[in-house]
Amino acid sequence: MLVREALAQAMRMLVEADVPSPGLAAELLLMHTLECERGELHSNSGRELSADLALRYFDDVTERLTGKPTQYITGHQEFWGLDFEVSPAVLIPRPETELLVEIVIELARGEPCRMVDAGTGSGCIALALASELSQAAIDAVDISEEALHVARRNAMRLGLAARVRFHCGDWLEPFLRENGEESFDFVVSNPPYVSQAELHSVQREVRDFEPRIAWGGLVDAEEVYRRLFAQAQKLLKPGGFAVVEMGYSQSAAVTKLLRQGWSEISVRADLASIPRAVIARKWTTTGHDATTTSAG
Ligand SMILES: C[S@@+](CC[C@H](N)C(=O)[O-])C[C@H]1O[C@@H](n2cnc3c(N)ncnc32)[C@H](O)[C@@H]1O
Incomplete structure (x- = not known):
């Protein structure tokens, strides 16, 4: 699965579950999985996601579907x-x-x-x-x-x-x-x-x-x-x-x-x-x- 495909799939799941700001959540969780910045995520959107990373990413997305805020999953918030x-x-x-x-x-x-x-x-x-x-x-x-x-x-x-x-x-x-x-x-x-x-x-x-x-x-x-x-x-x-x-x-x-x-x-x-x-x-x-x- 490519990075952009993972993002698109996560977006669909989050939208379906009525999660607020689904695009942002999908991106932040993938940035967390890949330990990268937003720019890198998009410039590498054609990169292949390993099975292990994809599993971790979709575990986090599934946790977000329960209502748990993205920041408690990533453990970070900018202020x-x-x-x-x-x-x-x-x-x-x-x-x-x-x-x-x-x-x-x-x-x-x-x-x-x-x-x-x-x-x-x-x-x-x-x-x-x-x-x-x-x-x-x-x-x-x-x-x-x-x-x-x-x-x-x-x-x-x-x-x-x-x-x-x-x-x-x-x-x-x-x-x-x-x-x-x-x-x-x-x-x-x-x-x-x-x-x-x-x-x-x-x-x-x-x-x-x-x-x-x-x-x-x-x-x-x-x-x-x-x-x-x-x-x-x-x-x-x-x-x-x-x-x-x-x-x-x-x-x-x-x-x-x-x-x-x-x-x-x-x-x-x-x-x-x-x-x-x-x-x-x-x-x-x-x-x-x-x-x-x-x-x-
Ligand atoms: C709205 S949060 C603000 C946290 C942080 N200052 C911020 O702006 O993100 C309110 C904080 O007040 C603390 N708090 C609640 N009752 C308190 C009390 N009686 N004395 C001291 N702190 C209290 C809570 O534990 C919580 O951390």
Whole structure:
């Protein structure tokens, strides 16, 4: 069987099973089997695939038909141009989350600062920031020890292990316990935000394979934000920023939680024009009113 024939057959199987982005899945899985880049795959499309490689490839394609995300089969996902190892212990980093990294880089302006990534998962946000901001001291927290194993491995693989300190804990509790009051310039987080009411709209790839603690299914989706903002108020320096991702249509509900103690509240949209990130600044002095703006 030739490479192009294997691709075409895999495509047919994936389309028939209604797998989203079937062409991409067929290519990524074959790139994984052949350990090659996309360009090589196509320039060698007339190459013969050995029986052993074909068997491995179609085993992976069959696994994908069950709904298992391609990234859990290949064990990799790119984020901010970096290659992250992923396993079913962590959420697969999403491209829209790069917006948080972009915002923190803009606000930090390369100056020395201290930041924490709450709910780090694969470590993608903390490690992307570490790769860009050589002056930043970065902590990362997750409640899942298994997720932290993956994050620490990613830090090692990317040569950034000395740049990020990982902690196990309930949001920012580890720093509150250490009495780390008002020591951070940034609190950044992509928390689980899918509510129970939205469960019906969750793809089976997420529902059946990604860790529920990472994506939500929460009775009270706002409770996570309430806790995060309250802890961030205690830990941020005056003038420090909270930069937090939110779900589709959560913008009004999330910004409403930022009335007391915050100013310069703004919302930024992702590339699909969905309000995706909320930015809020801790009051520098008492008596400021919370002001809200929105930018695309
Ligand atoms: C939406 S995922 C984000 C992962 C990663 N930051 C990303 O953007 O791909 C949320 C993360 O929060 C973690 N988490 C859930 N509840 C937590 C809690 N109470 N304290 C700390 N982390 C928590 C989950 O384990 C998961 O890794």
